[in-house]
Amino acid sequence: MSSLPEKYDHTATEKTAQAFWERSAAFKAVEDATKPKYYCLSMFPYPSGKLHMGHVRNYTIGDVLTRFHKMRGYNVMQPMGWDAFGLPAENAAIANKVPPAKWTYDNIEYMKGQLKSLGFAIDWSRELATCKPEYYKWNQWLFLRMLEKGIAYKKTQVVNWDPVDQTVLANEQVIDGRGWRTGAVVEKREIPGYYLAITQYADELLNDLDTLDQWPERVRLMQANWIGKSTGVRFAFPHEIKDETGTLINDGKLWVFTTRADTIMGVTFCAVAAEHPLATHAAKNNPELAAFIQKCKSGSVMEADMATMEKEGLPTGLFVTHPLTGEQVEVWVGNYVLMSYGDGAVMGVPSHDERDFAFAKKYGLTIKQVIAVAGKEFSTEAWQEWYGDKENGVCINSGKYDGLSYSAAIDAIASDIKALGLGDKKLQWRLRDWGVSRQRYWGCPIPIIHCDDCGSVPVPDDQLPVVLPEDCVPDGSGNPLHKRPDFLNCACPKCGKPARRETDTMDTFVDSSWYYARFATPGNDTAMVDERVNYWLPVDQYIGGIEHAILHLLYSRFWTKVMGDLGLVNYREPFKRLLTQGMVLNHLFSRRSDKTGIEWFAPEEIDLVKDEAGRVTGATAKRDGNPVDYGGYGTMSKSKRNGVDPNAMIEQYGADTSRFFMMFTAPPEQTLEWSDAGIEGSYRFLKRVWAFGHVFASQIKPQLPASRTLASAKLNDKLGSLRREIHLLLKQANYDLGKQQFNTVASSCMKMLNALEKAPRDSGIAAEVIEECFGILLRVLSPITPHITHTLWADLGYVKNEGDDILSAPWPEPLEAALVQDEIELVLQVLGKTRGSVKVPAGADNKAIEALAIASEAAQKFMEGKPAKKVIVVPGRLVNIVV
RNA sequence: GCCGGGGUGGCGGAAUCGGUAGACGCAGCGGAUUCAAAAUCCGCCGCCGAAAGGCGCGAGGGUUCGAGUCCCUCUCCCGGCACCA
Numbered sequence: 013m014s015s016l017p018e019k020y021d022h023t024a025t026e027k028t029a030q031a032f033w034e035r036s037a038a039f040k041a042v043e044d045a046t047k048p049k050y051y052c053l054s055m056f057p058y059p060s061g062k063l064h065m066g067h068v069r070n071y072t073i074g075d076v077l078t079r080f081h082k083m084r085g086y087n088v089m090q091p092m093g094w095d096a097f098g099l100p101a102e103n104a105a106i107a108n109k110v111p112p113a114k115w116t117y118d119n120i121e122y123m124k125g126q127l128k129s130l131g132f133a134i135d136w137s138r139e140l141a142t143c144k145p146e147y148y149k150w151n152q153w154l155f156l157r158m159l160e161k162g163i164a165y166k167k168t169q170v171v172n173w174d175p176v177d178q179t180v181l182a183n184e185q186v187i188d189g190r191g192w193r194t195g196a197v198v199e200k201r202e203i204p205g206y207y208l209a210i211t212q213y214a215d216e217l218l219n220d221l222d223t224l225d226q227w228p229e230r231v232r233l234m235q236a237n238w239i240g241k242s243t244g245v246r247f248a249f250p251h252e253i254k255d256e257t258g259t260l261i262n263d264g265k266l267w268v269f270t271t272r273a274d275t276i277m278g279v280t281f282c283a284v285a286a287e288h289p290l291a292t293h294a295a296k297n298n299p300e301l302a303a304f305i306q307k308c309k310s311g312s313v314m315e316a317d318m319a320t321m322e323k324e325g326l327p328t329g330l331f332v333t334h335p336l337t338g339e340q341v342e343v344w345v346g347n348y349v350l351m352s353y354g355d356g357a358v359m360g361v362p363s364h365d366e367r368d369f370a371f372a373k374k375y376g377l378t379i380k381q382v383i384a385v386a387g388k389e390f391s392t393e394a395w396q397e398w399y400g401d402k403e404n405g406v407c408i409n410s411g412k413y414d415g416l417s418y419s420a421a422i423d424a425i426a427s428d429i430k431a432l433g434l435g436d437k438k439l440q441w442r443l444r445d446w447g448v449s450r451q452r453y454w455g456c457p458i459p460i461i462h463c464d465d466c467g468s469v470p471v472p473d474d475q476l477p478v479v480l481p482e483d484c485v486p487d488g489s490g491n492p493l494h495k496r497p498d499f500l501n502c503a504c505p506k507c508g509k510p511a512r513r514e515t516d517t518m519d520t521f522v523d524s525s526w527y528y529a530r531f532a533t534p535g536n537d538t539a540m541v542d543e544r545v546n547y548w549l550p551v552d553q554y555i556g557g558i559e560h561a562i563l564h565l566l567y568s569r570f571w572t573k574v575m576g577d578l579g580l581v582n583y584r585e586p587f588k589r590l591l592t593q594g595m596v597l598n599h600l601f602s603r604r605s606d607k608t609g610i611e612w613f614a615p616e617e618i619d620l621v622k623d624e625a626g627r628v629t630g631a632t633a634k635r636d637g638n639p640v641d642y643g644g645y646g647t648m649s650k651s652k653r654n655g656v657d658p659n660a661m662i663e664q665y666g667a668d669t670s671r672f673f674m675m676f677t678a679p680p681e682q683t684l685e686w687s688d689a690g691i692e693g694s695y696r697f698l699k700r701v702w703a704f705g706h707v708f709a710s711q712i713k714p715q716l717p718a719s720r721t722l723a724s725a726k727l728n729d730k731l732g733s734l735r736r737e738i739h740l741l742l743k744q745a746n747y748d749l750g751k752q753q754f755n756t757v758a759s760s761c762m763k764m765l766n767a768l769e770k771a772p773r774d775s776g777i778a779a780e781v782i783e784e785c786f787g788i789l790l791r792v793l794s795p796i797t798p799h800i801t802h803t804l805w806a807d808l809g810y811v812k813n814e815g816d817d818i819l820s821a822p823w824p825e826p827l828e829a830a831l832v833q834d835e836i837e838l839v840l841q842v843l844g845k846t847r848g849s850v851k852v853p854a855g856a857d858n859k860a861i862e863a864l865a866i867a868s869e870a871a872q873k874f875m876e877g878k879p880a881k882k883v884i885v886v887p888g889r890l891v892n893i894v895v
Numbered sequence: 896g897c898c899g900g901g902g903u904g905g906c907g908g909a910a911u912c913g914g915u916a917g918a919c920g921c922a923g924c925g926g927a928u929u930c931a932a933a934a935u936c937c938g939c940c941g942c943c944g945a946a947a948g949g950c951g952c953g954a955g956g957g958u959u960c961g962a963g964u965c966c967c968u969c970u971c972c973c974g975g976c977a978c979c980a
Contacts, residue, residue, distance in 0.1 A: 230899050230975075237898070237976055244980080270980060283980090323978070348978040358980045366896095367978055442979060558974080676920070677907060683973095685907065689921055696935095697920085747911065756909065759919035766919090839915045844961040846915050884960055890914050894960050 020702035020800070022666025029799040030131055036815045039133045041089035043547045050086035051548045052078045053528055055556030055564075056093045059119035059141075060100060063126045063658050065596040065648055065686070066557065072671045072796075073593055073680050074555045075132045076754055079795035082133070083823040089548055091531040092127065092134045094120050096143035097455045097520045099185075102486045105454075106193075112454040113482035116143060126658060130667045131798050133819070138534045142523035147530065148456040149477030150540040151522050154571075155206075156459060156470050157578055163209045166468065169447050173201040177489040180451035193488050205449030205516065206458060210570045214239055214441045216584075217569055226589035228681070231561045238562050240442025244271035245426045246355070247435025249282060249332035249341060253290065261289050266332045266343065269354035269440050272364060273429075274421035277410035278382035279334060280372065281360035283325060283346035288356045291345045294328035301326050301345065308347045323348050323371045335434045336425070337411075346371065354440055363390070384408045446567065448519045453484055453492050455517025463504035463511040472505050478513065491515050524564055525571035528554075528586060541575075546582050554587040561592065591680060591752060598654040598686040600643035601631055612653040613640055615688070645685050656686055668797035669695045675796050676758035697762055698800055701793070704768060705804040708786060731781045732833075734771045738764055738785040739830040745792050746826070758796060764789040788824045839890035840865055842874040850891065858885045865891040 033039065054074035057067055078090040094116075101112035108115070120141060127134065140147050158164035172181040174191035180203075185192045210217075218239045221232045248265035255261055266282060284291050286308035295302040304326045325346040334341050348367055349358055362372030362379040372379050379392045383405040407413045407421050416424060422437075429435045449458065457478040459471035471478055481499050484492040493499055493515040504511040526540075532548035533541045556564075565587070572586040601613040613633060618640065621630040631642045648655040661670050673694040678684040727735065745760040768785055772778050787810065794801035798819070805811065805818035833854060838861065840850045848870035852861050862883040865871055871893055878895040885891050 233899060234975055240976090240979070242979070268980075272980080346978090348980090350979070353979050360980095365980075367980080370978095440979080442976095561975080679908080682908090687907070687921070690907070693920055744911090751911085753909095755907090756919080759909075762919055841914080841961070844914095844959090849915080882960065884914090886914055890961090892914080892960055 018703075018706055020699045022668060022698075022800075023663075025803050026129075026131060026667050026799040029802040030128065032802070032817065033131075033133075036817075038817070038819060039090065039135050040137060041087070041091075041135045043544055044087045045547070047085065047087035049548060050078075050081040050088045050553070051532075051551045052081065052088060052090045052553045053531070053551045053555070054090075054092075055554070055560065056095050056524070056527060057123065058095045058098060058100070059116055059123055061119050061122070063123055065656055065658060068130065068658050068670060069596055069674045069680075069684060070555055070557070070593055071127065071130065071132055072674050073591065073754070074553070075130075075671075075798075076675065076795040077553055077555075077752070078133050079798060079819060080749055080823070082819055083791065083794070083821065085822070088133075089138075089531070090132070090134050091138040092132075092136065093138075093140040093527055093531065094142065095520065095524050095527075096120065096141040097148075097517075097523055099452065099454070101454045102452065105486050106488045109485055111483050111485050113143065116141075116454075129662055130658075130671065133798070138531050140527065140530055140534065142456075142520075142527065143454075143480075145477040145479050146537060147527075148480075148523065150526075150530070151456045151518060152459040152471070152476050152478060153473065153540060154526075154574070154578075155518070155522075156473065156476075158208060158574065159470055161577075163212060163574060164206055164448075165209065166204055166206055168202045169205040169207075169449065170200050170202055171205075171451065173199045175199055179488070179490045203451075205447055206460075207445040207447050208570075210446045210567075211441055211443055213570050213573050214241070214443050215439075216573060217443075217566065220569070220585055223585060224587075224590075227587075228590060228592055231558070231565070231590060231592060234561050235566055238443065238566065242271055242440045242442075244269055244438060244440060245273040245422065245429065245435060246438040246440070247273075247276075247335060247429045249335060249359075250434065251330070251332040253293065253330055253332075255293055256296075261293055265434075266290065266357055267355040267435075268357045268359045269438065270359055272361065273425045274405070274407060274413075274416070274418050275361045275364040275382055276336060276359065276425055277407070277413065278361040278363045278380045279341060279359045280362060280378040280380055281342050281344055282332060283344045283349050283358050283360055283368075283371070284328075285349040285351035285356040286345055286347070287351040288345075288349075290328060290330060290343055290357075294330055294343075294345075298329070301328065305345060308345070323367060323374065325371060325375065335429055335432060344371075344375075352444070353442065363392075380409065382407060382410050446519075446521075446570075448522055449516040450519055451491055451515075452517050453480075453486050455520060456480070456523065458514045458516050458518060460514035461502055461504060461511045462514065463507060463509060465509060466504055466506040466511075468514075469504055469506050469511070475505070480517070521563060521567050525567045526575065528568070529572075529575070529581065541580055545580075549581060550583045550585055551587045553589045553591065555591045555593060557595070558592040565590075593680050594678065594683040595647050596684045596686060597645040598648050598656060600646045600652055600654055601633075601640045602643055602652075603633070603640045612651070614653045645683075648686070661691070665691055665695045666698075666799070668800050669698055672698065672758060672797050675754040677755065679753055679755050697765070698797060700765060700769070701789075702800060702804070704765060704786070705790075705808065708782065709808055727777065727781065730772055731778060734767055735781050735785065735830045736833060737767050738788055739826040741767075742788050742792060742824055743826040743831075754796070757792065761789060761793045761796075764792070791818060791821055791824050794818045836888060838865070838888075840868060840870055841890060841892040842871060843894060844892060845874075847871065847874045858887075861885050861891055865893060 052074055054070050057063070074090060078088055082088045096116050101116050104110065104115045105112045142148060155164055172186050174181050174194055174196055176194035176196040177191065181191055181198060186198050189198055190196060191198055218236060218241055221236055224232060246267060246269045248267045251264055251266060253261050253264070266284070268282065270276070286305040291305055295305050323346065325344045328343045328345060330343045331340040332343055333339070344360070348371070349356065360368045360371065360377070362368045362377060363381045364383055369379070371377070381390045384390070385405050405418055407416045413421050413424055426437045457480050459476060459478045461469045461471055463469055481496055484496065486492045500512055500515070502511055502513050503509070528551050529541050529545050529549055532545045536542050568586050572581065573584060575581045576584055599615050601615065601618050603611050603613070605611065617634055618631050619634055621632060631640050632638060633640050646652060646654065658670070669691060673691045674684065676694060677687070677690055741760045741764050745757045748754070748756045748760070764785065768782060768789065771782055773782065790801045790805055802817050805821070810821065811817060835851050836854055837849050837851050839846060840848045848868070850865050850868045852864050856864070862885065865883065866875075866880055875893065875895050880893050880895055882894040883891065884894070
């Protein structure tokens, strides 16, 4: 046993522990069929430059689970990689004239060092970066498989076009309708692009949500809403409307979708979107309509505006035929009809749809009641909540359908329409196919070659990967690949003639849709994944931000199903359990001035003003002592100057303190409010842990017993209750770890130390009890603060074999023998009000407990001489006397 | 508007099956130590009340011996979706 230094030196402690883990390859994961496996994964970071607090929180949660399961005997893998393609690298290139590749690799190097300084149990031998050809080769390979299966296909897409830079802009590069660099008004352009038919999997993606019972309910709901399944009838209004060349527009059919086919006899108009072909046609000789259509197209898409937007429309003067009644129905253009949903047209039933009702009232259209609801009176004056009451409605004024209920009417009407060849029942999805083409340089090249004779030709497998040149420096105008003949020029794989490579790259969501599978099969350069993938996958625990609740997780689920259908993997869902961690917030301080606008202050530039009760009543700037506005808590951001740098935190307090604070301050799913005083408190706790270990090691000098004698030893009151308390806290901590509620695990550790510090240390048996209890504390604490516990564990002489440390020690379990007690204290209630407590022997039956309770002083006082009518005994908890 | 989640001290947050509300920490107050301060240690710390006691988990009602927890009504906050036909 070496003697511990008195003072807790976090820097030295952490360096030593990290060197040990590095030397012993402590985190290397090897497939082992004899052990249960546990694949713990945190969402990999974008290498933006340096870690932020959100990363620290995310990866600490993952690390706690990783270490906990390792000690529980699982074969654990925790890998890490880099989501390395993306726009910020191109922006940095424009600003600094550095190739995105260099910028990215430099950032990876730096951030990797930061992750190591936090002591995460990561198997770095599995590291990957999505910008490396050995990784993105398989993006390309799977894309080609999707092309073969018809899952990937080509169609035109609308993009933002900067006319000055002659380049396509991403949505986030368009600010108020203008290009971010040039300020030029952005145009919409139609260009060809590749799509992935995620809609082919819509049904399975929706249904399998039910199997994800370890995902947060809200994430499953968000995905279900996003997929947006609705059942209804799609049918057509026939018409004779022809364009100037004499051809029927849309083959003479105006298609609409409805979930309320039972109201079809109440149709008094149709409404189409501004982009609909009938609208375009009608606008040709109608300047007023053309202007209205223009207004709709350029209208605000802000959510708040949409919600309050007035329903507006104009008649087209065109008429279509009602498929069942043969009546002529006028077509309107409505600003509330979306071209992107269904067929961009709706039937108008003012009597039974709230929007149609408002529209009809505004323009004086006919309102024809076709559904009657018992107990409700129809009115053409005010909306009567008919729409929501469809289950109780019955058809009226509907000819042969009169008297039919909601579902019977839909069945009858759908089959009549089908017989006419004008439509059928149909599932409608909100989900749309995934456009993956990006007109950007820093991404995975789409493996297509354009030949004048053969058209778009897929790159043959043996020519993969299509390698992206890493030395381009984008300048903001166009894709730099266009200036690279060495990349651009190639031979057509079909005919051999000179051809051009596709310069579009893939959406970076492609890269992140399967990286978790590649971690299982590092180094394989002949296959995307191999049989090892079915050992490690699915991921047992995935941890990341709620902002990825929809797109990333949905795309990954889709990608998994495609890989499954190709026989590459044998699972259908990639992530068994999901934890979405909350954001990290900090105080916001600002001052508004007429000259400079809003000026933000960093928290360290501020003095808080408090009243005598410690309440914050205001804030002043240290600089001038004048007041600033306190804006509560907000997400940490550079522009608001309220970020906390992980490096500074680690330097000042150490990785263990940082990790402990993150775990202790808030439960993992909730937002975490930063507090300088809070991190001080965490540091104080670890200093006490260190000091206790020091005192324990140098003063008590326990003779670690070869065989434990405690189980049979008769302990005195103080030692017995200390031991019981520690084992109870351990039981609680184990329960909380199962719930993934780490804040209370941390607080259990604090309670253990509080109890240990008060314990008597005056006997050999005391030393033994303390040794057992402190050993429990160290192990429970170790997943959260691995460095300090590693050192104390070793210095107290627990390590028996070279290369072992606390991580290879077994997780402690509470001993029943330590929990029993001779006498238990029950809460005493009279008439449901707590009036004190009563001590009873551990084995006492209810009768004896009742008698003891009634006889107690406190009960006698509050019973006021009245007899007990009823006594309720909750074993081990309380006794309640009713008088 | 719809769908989720939530409202507990000055603050972050505990409370497992309906059973002592406020664990643990922060801030605050008092004390010890110190020439002094920092650090450290000890004590107090929901509200009203001198005390006995009463009141307290967004508001109101209900079920129960007993409700932060279950049921109903309302309210506010957060997140998601949204003229979805």
